[in-house]
Every structure is written in C-alpha cells, then in structure tokens.
Amino acid sequence: LTTTSVLCDLITDEEAAKQFADDVNIKAEEVNFRYVSAAWTYNTNITQENQEAMVAESLRLAEFDQEVAHNASAFFWTNFTDTNLRRIFSRLVDIGTAAMPDTEKLERLNHIQSEMRTIYSTGEVCLSESECLPLDPDLTRLFAESRDYDRLLAAWQGWRDVSGKKMKDLYEEFVALSNEAILANGYEDTGAYWRSWYDTPTFEEDLVDLFETLKPLYVNLHAYTRKKLRELYGADKFPSTGQIPAHLLGNMWAQTWNNLYDVLEPYQNKDSIDVTPEMIRQNFTAIKMFEVSDEFFESLGMIKMPDSFWNYSMLSKPDDRDVVCHASAWDFYNRQDFRVKQCTEITMEDLITVHHEMGHIEYFLQYKDQPVVYRGGANPGFHEAVGDVISLSVQTPEHLEKIGLIQNVTNDNEADINFLMRMALQKIAFLPFGYLIDQWRWSVFSGETPKDKYNEKWWDLRCKYQGVSPPVTRTEEDFDPAAKFHIPNNTPYIRYFVSFVIQFQFHRALCNASEQSGPLHHCDIYRNQLAGTKLSDMLKLGSSLPWPEAMMMVSGEDKMNGTALMEYFQPLTEWLQEQNGNDIGWEDACPKPDTKDPSSSNMNVISLPLFMAAVLYSLLK
C-alpha cells in the first residue's frame, strides 16, 4: 500500500513539469551568473576576500541545486512519456557534490578546494637567493628552453616542493568529503560520478581498448626520443631499464614534448614550422592571436566573438595582482557574456592554446539558447575537442602560409616527416598522460589507493603508461600528482584523452565534408562553410542528446576509435619503426601491482573470502 500511495503522491502532470522546468531554468541562469562572476573575480584577482566571496557563492549555488533536486523529485518524472522532459529531470536531480546534506561539510569542501587552488597559483621556486620563479611564464619557459640537466632538476623538484608536497593532507580530506557528498547524490564514489557523464556502461573497457590500439605509436615515439636525449645528456643519466627521466621532456609534467622539436627534428635543413620567431617579428600581440582564431571560426560561417568577449576577457598576465594563470574559458550563463582568461605569451604553443580556449567559447555560443542543464559538451571530451579540431587545420604549413606566418613552404617527403614529428610531440606524447591522471584519481576515490600509497601509485602509473621515471627518489612525503593543476583544481582529466582521439575522427569527417583530397595531415578546412555547418549543427545540441548520436551527426560513427589518429600519423609511424629497430620499450621496468606486498587490493579480494571462511570455521567448531 505504501509504495502505491507514494507513487500516487508523485505528480504525473507533464504540463506542470514543463512549467516547473522553465521556471527553474530562468532562476538557474541568475544563480549560475552570480557564482561564475564571483569565481571570475577570484581567478583574476586572488585575495582572501575574493576567495571567501567565491566560496559563499558556491554555497548559494549548491543550496539552489539542492532545492531544485528536492522539488523535481516530487514529480514521477521517470514515467514521463516526453523523452526530452525525462532527460531534463534526470539532470535536475543529479547535482554532484551539491547534494552534501551537511552545509558545514560542504563549506569545508569548497574551502579546501580554494585553499589548494591558491597554493598552486601562488607557488614560486627559488633557484637562488635572487631568482624566485612562478610557474607561468618563468618555469614554463625554463622547461621549454633549458637543456641544463641540473637546472631542470632543481626546477622540477622545487616546483613539487612548493605545490604538491603542501597539499597531501588537504587532498585526503577533500577525497573523503567529495565522496561523502557524491554518495548523497547516489553514486558510490566521485570517480563513478565523473564516469557517468559518458553514459556508456563499457566506458572503462573502451578506454583500455583505445589505449592498447594507440600504444605502439607512443612506444615508438618514446624510443626515438629516448635515443636522442641519451645523445644530448649522456646515456649514464638514463635508467638502464628504459624509462626517460621526467624532467627532460620540455614540460613540467612531461605531458607534451613539442619543446624538444629542435632536438628531435628528423631532417635539419628544412624551413622551420615553429612560427614563434615570425610571430615576434610581426609584433604579434595576445589580442592579435585571438583575432586570428576568431577569424577562422568566422571563415567557417560560425559565430564570431561578441563585444563582451573583447571588453571583459583577461588575455595577458596583469602585473599588479595575483591571478590564476592557467588558461580557461568562461560561460556566464546569461547568453551574452563569454570570456577567456589566459596569461598569453607570444609563442606558437600559446597560439594553439588560444584556439583551444576559443573552441570552448564557440561551443558556449552555439548552445547558449539551450536549457541550462544542456549547456555542456555532448560529453566532456567533445568540449575539449572543438578548439583542437580547428587547430589541426591551423597548424598545417599550408594554412600558416595562408595567414602569412610561413613563407615558401617546401612540400616534400622530408618536410612531411618534420611536420608529423612536431604534431606527434603534441598529440601522441600526450596520450598516456591524458589516460593515467584519472586512472590514479579513480583509484584514490574508490579507496583502492590509500593516502600512504598516493605517490607510489602515481609513479607506478607514470612508469607503466608513460615510461618516465622520477629524476630523484620520491617518498610518501611527496605528493607529485598535486603538482599538476587539474588535481588541486579538481578538474577531471579523461576528457582530454577522449578529446585527443575523437578530434581526429571529427577532423577526418570535416575534411571529407569539405571534399578535401590528399592526406589527412595536410587538410585545412579554412573558409569551408560545409564543414562549418556540420560542426555548428552538432555544437548547437549541447548535451541534449546522447553523445553517440551527436558524434554520428558529424562523423557517421557512434564510437570513439583510434583509426583516424593512426591514419593521420601513418607516414611517421613507418619512419619511426625504421629509425628504432628493436631498441624500444621499458615494460619490465615497472612494478607489477600483484607482486606487491599483500595489502594491495586484488590480494584483498582473494584473501578476504578465505579469511571469512576461517573465522566462520573457528566459530562453528
């Protein structure tokens, strides 16, 4: 009787439900606008006062979300005939950590997050009495330019001492609070909640399959890079087991290796495709870089930046206050205010980042009239892919010549290999890093990796997937994962691995749509309205349809797969195989989880039933 009576009490009137959803949507725009504005103020001016104001607004937003979820669950929405209305309600009741019932704990959770963000964004490394460097732009530039083993090591270790090392206790507390909140939202842990955004039951298996398919490309690039770096730094600096020391790859986290291009260039006497010097020669400014990107989107018939973007964005690092320099794109949820915050340097790498951020803004613009619950990527990987798809065209020598950043392009096989090497150092090098961050985080959220194994697990994964090793001994006093922005900032990361795969599927589809012949890595969709329309139609959807349907619209495929990426890099793959012979790999260097001490998780799974049986037996005796 109670079950039926509860169901009867639930509102089944779908017209009333529609009205409810419309009212909520208007209020959601206002509450989200308030929160984003406070977050923007803090990110572009880090002060105690602004940090507290942001935490206060995030609590107001959480209270609003909780109230909406509570009121929405008064409807029998799972039984609605209108599919779209059901989808909207499933989003209204799914509110993430805002579900935390205890307001004080929610406040503590938000406070810890802003504490970690502040530590990360204000950290500086003193390499000498008079030389104290922040991450942006100084340490980033040091990693891009220095070839001094010891100076790189000092910066590598110094950064981890002033960032990750200071956050271990905070992070442990954060994990517990985040999981407690997510449990109230109906998921067993935070990782399960994050994976739910891909609404694919086989998501984790699909990722493993994808990684296995693409691994040979990475192993070949790793072997070639290792050989060249051994020549540069001396083989004695490299472990005999085959890993590459993590501080020698041109990037603080060894996540992309494009800054090593001059060391790795296959054919020396070719015109350089690094347009940084030409950008400086042409007096490029940060604004000019954003205008170049804006013009590309306009050439596709897509939406150009509104005035508010140019009036309110922060496109360069200010010199009078602390800011969060890590680039980001912002939707203010009022359908008219969209901004980028970037401490832009005049480099090719930053021109690529500009396109990445503008891709987010273009997505915001395309779906701005969707209900608030649908203002997101079809899945988070889609949001990360938009800008990168455009920059695959922008980076072609043909395109750089069209916009006057390269003169007289030589288009022969050697130039081709040079170009593909540059792209591989940006895209293939990234794959294992993009994959392993959330492998680590999911294992922490699930409890598989306890606090006293945080750093060990991190370096096990860095060895297994990336084939890099710490240049100095690491202990559990260290906390190296939190030396990477997305961990203290609590930004999920598997979205980037997904993006680096699907962006090539989208690129191939848009190239076909624009009837471009020739190899995929020479395709430039610039000024092609057919491609622009195809892309826009998918972006307009936001997250209103399951992502396989959105992917089908653009690419005719409804699954992530690595074929487009492998087709793109095919000529380089063959070249690398010739270069490497069989001096490749590092696998047996890495600790295997099951040979570890018995406390490791899968031993628990085996030993637990035996233990229980023994206890039962002794009780029955």
Ligand SMILES: CC(=O)N[C@@H](CC(=O)O)C(=O)NC[C@H](CC1(C(=O)N[C@@H](Cc2ccc(O)cc2)C(=O)O)CCCC1)C(=O)O
């Ligand atoms: C309000 C808010 O936070 N908005 C979100 C966007 C949204 O969710 O709507 C946002 O702006 N996030 C910031 C983040 C910045 C960058 C990043 O962190 N990139 C990854 C991985 C990577 C590396 C190379 C590459 O070519 C592409 C990606 C890294 O650097 O490790 C910095 C450089 C590029 C992108 C971003 O734009 O994704």
Ligand SMILES: [Zn+2]
């Ligand atoms: Zn992004």
